[in-house]
Amino acid sequence: MDAGEIPVAYVVKKQGSTHLQxxxxxxxxxxxxxxxxxxxxxxxxxxxxxxxxxxILKRQLKCLLQESILHRSRM
Incomplete structure (x- = not known):
């Protein structure tokens, strides 16, 4: 059982970098x-x-994570 927060990476791609996964x-x-x-x-x-x-505004990053999870669940 996991407790607490999990490590998440927020990545800003350089312009023209499309192959990063x-x-x-x-x-x-x-x-x-x-x-x-x-x-x-x-x-x-x-x-x-x-x-x-x-x-860094950590609350906004958490909101971005929730939006990302919701967006993927709709796909």
């Missing part, structure tokens, strides 16, 4: 981190939401 990111990160830190989900976003002072 979730499994490539997951395998790269898996080779660099401990097993409990490995990425379980990858979400591609246009930009990382930031506050005017430059801090």
């Amino acid at each position: 979730e499994d490539q990111i997951m395998s790269f990160v898996q080779s660099k981190v401990a097993p409990y830190k490995k990425i379980r989900k990858v979400v591609f976003v246009e930009a990382i939401p930031r506050s005017p002072s430059g801090k």
Whole structure:
């Protein structure tokens, strides 16, 4: 049974980079981190939401994750 939050990667693709896939990111990160830190989900976003002072807005990232899950379940 899992408890708490799962590790998620939010990825902003460089312009013209169309061949990058979730499994490539997951395998790269898996080779660099401990097993409990490995990425379980990858979400591609246009930009990382930031506050005017430059801090990452984690609540908005969680909303993006929920939207991504809903979008995939509708397909």
